[in-house]
Amino acid sequence: MSLAMKLDRLILALVALLAALVGGALPASAHTRSESHSNWLVDGSAIHLTFSVADLEARRLTTDGRPPNNPQLIAYLKPRVGATSKGGACKLDIAPRAVAATSGYRRVEFLYSCPSPDEIKLRDNAFFELVPTHVNMAQIQTPKGDFVEDVLSADNQTIDMTEAAGGEIEGAGFLTFVRMGIMHIFTGVDHMSFLLGLVLISRRFKDLAFVITGFTLGHSLTLGLAVTGIIRPHAEFIDALVALTIALIGIENLAVQVRRPGTLALWTGGVLFAMAALKLMGIGLLPFALLFGAGLFAANYLMVSGHVQNAGRLRLVVTLIFGLIHGFGFAADLLNEAIPPAKLAELLVGFNLGVEVGQLTVVSVLTGAVILLRKVHWTLPRPIVVDVCASWLVLIGMYWFISRSFNFA
Numbered sequence: 001m002s003l004a005m006k007l008d009r010l011i012l013a014l015v016a017l018l019a020a021l022v023g024g025a026l027p028a029s030a031h032t033r034s035e036s037h038s039n040w041l042v043d044g045s046a047i048h049l050t051f052s053v054a055d056l057e058a059r060r061l062t063t064d065g066r067p068p069n070n071p072q073l074i075a076y077l078k079p080r081v082g083a084t085s086k087g088g089a090c091k092l093d094i095a096p097r098a099v100a101a102t103s104g105y106r107r108v109e110f111l112y113s114c115p116s117p118d119e120i121k122l123r124d125n126a127f128f129e130l131v132p133t134h135v136n137m138a139q140i141q142t143p144k145g146d147f148v149e150d151v152l153s154a155d156n157q158t159i160d161m162t163e164a165a166g167g168e169i170e171g172a173g174f175l176t177f178v179r180m181g182i183m184h185i186f187t188g189v190d191h192m193s194f195l196l197g198l199v200l201i202s203r204r205f206k207d208l209a210f211v212i213t214g215f216t217l218g219h220s221l222t223l224g225l226a227v228t229g230i231i232r233p234h235a236e237f238i239d240a241l242v243a244l245t246i247a248l249i250g251i252e253n254l255a256v257q258v259r260r261p262g263t264l265a266l267w268t269g270g271v272l273f274a275m276a277a278l279k280l281m282g283i284g285l286l287p288f289a290l291l292f293g294a295g296l297f298a299a300n301y302l303m304v305s306g307h308v309q310n311a312g313r314l315r316l317v318v319t320l321i322f323g324l325i326h327g328f329g330f331a332a333d334l335l336n337e338a339i340p341p342a343k344l345a346e347l348l349v350g351f352n353l354g355v356e357v358g359q360l361t362v363v364s365v366l367t368g369a370v371i372l373l374r375k376v377h378w379t380l381p382r383p384i385v386v387d388v389c390a391s392w393l394v395l396i397g398m399y400w401f402i403s404r405s406f407n408f409a
Helices: 003-025 055-061 070-077 174-186 189-201 205-227 235-258 261-280 288-305 312-335 341-375 382-405
Strands: 035-043 046-054 081-085 097-099 105-113 121-124 135-141 147-153 158-160
Touching: 035 121, 046 055, 046 081, 046 121, 055 070, 055 105, 070 097, 070 105, 081 105, 121 135, 147 158, 174 189, 174 341, 189 205, 189 235, 189 312, 189 341, 189 382, 205 312, 205 341, 235 261, 235 288, 235 312, 235 382, 261 288, 288 312
Parallel strands: 035 135
Antiparallel strands: 035 046, 046 105, 081 121, 097 105, 121 158, 135 147
């Protein structure tokens, strides 16, 4: 098969993957881990709570894997959420009730009366016994418009209103958004692992410039689309696909080193097609179309990249696709915040700039370390370094991908 025909097949595979990704993005969901959301309106001694949870989380409450009905969800939440004040426990005014929610979510409303408006503490114990890493993104408001945000976890299941501070987004400035972007890179092991793969695959600075440019264009686009609400991806899908990009960049490094792209393309595509077949049997979280499209893309990409002498421009296109996926991951933290419309443009520019500063810092440090070690003759031969690092990327990427695809949390 000629290279032109292989490129045509890669383009078709890219189209299939993008179509599957966009199709999977349409159902609204903003969480990238096991999480729920709570909105608390505290008005003196009266508290109005709206608890929201995705169907994917709520189904943990049933034995058949289906989301519970509203009475089952209410029965579970009722003893696990609430509040106390100086005078004791806050009592329910009326029975909790389910209220309208966006597709894929459940919402339950609670109304409490507290003995006193002083020393109010909000409590949420839901889902932590099922998933120790579960978090609840809590937003607290007062009638005056004061806004507070906090994160509840297994180790911190209460919010003391006397100690709560204002939300980070509400009073933040441009530099705060830049810092948030930088920290998203520095604290994101998956994103840093992917950047390591980009450095390994780039033998020249020109090649590195191509892949970083493609990655930047991709994540900038989807970050803006996600935060503005134009596209809300199903974030469990995005988490898995981010892991897949790490595995693929590692596999490409190995394919270039061993010069056997066909074998690696066959195995990679085969794994993804097998997972697609399992989905047809009802096993797994990712949709069949997404897995099948990913299999086509991965197999064709590895085949083409293994036969292109100067693959820099090709990788620009492919890392743009990878960047689209990572951009949705970058947006996850922001989607958990209440973003004032007036802050939207400032936040997008600042956060994206911070992401760029963070990733350029990581890439510069990795590249600088390699150059320095070469000068002092402390480096191993490049093939050994690439093989070891790429193998680690494949292992950790596939572990994350499979565990997230089958919800081994």
